[in-house]
Amino acid sequence: QVQLVESGGGxxxxxxxxxxxxxxxxxxxxxxAMGWYRQAPGKQRELVAxxxxxxxxxxxxxxxGRFTISRDNAKNTVYLQMNSLKPEDTxxxxxxxxxxxxxxxxxxxxxxxxxxxx
Numbered sequence: 001q002v003q004l005v006e007s008g009g010g011x012x013x014x015x016x017x018x019x020x021x022x023x024x025x026x027x028x029x030x031x032x033a034m035g036w037y038r039q040a041p042g043k044q045r046e047l048v049a050x051x052x053x054x055x056x057x058x059x060x061x062x063x064x065g066r067f068t069i070s071r072d073n074a075k076n077t078v079y080l081q082m083n084s085l086k087p088e089d090t091x092x093x094x095x096x097x098x099x100x101x102x103x104x105x106x107x108x109x110x111x112x113x114x115x116x117x118x
Contacts, residue, residue, distance in 0.1 A: 009112030022095030
C-alpha cells in the first residue's frame, strides 16, 4: 500500500506564493509519476502538474509560468511552488502517485485547501 501526506496549503492574497509538499510512503516503485490535481467547489477535479521519476514535468495551461513542480526521489516527495496566485486558483489540491505494474494504480492524498483572496 501507499500513503500520501500533503502539507503547505493555506490562505494567501492574490499575487502571493505558496509551496505544497507531498510525501509518499509504502510500496513505492522506482519509476512512477507524482503530481497535483485540484478541485474547486462545483467543478471536476483537474490536472495541475505532474512529474515522472526522470524529472520530466507537464503542466496545465492555466498554471504554466506560475507554478513549478519538482520532486526528491530519495525522499519520495513532490513539491508544488505556486507563484502569482490568482483567486481562480482557489481549490482543494490533491497529491497523486501513479504506478504501473500488472495494473495501473492511482493513489491520492487527503487534500489540502488553497484559498486565494482578491
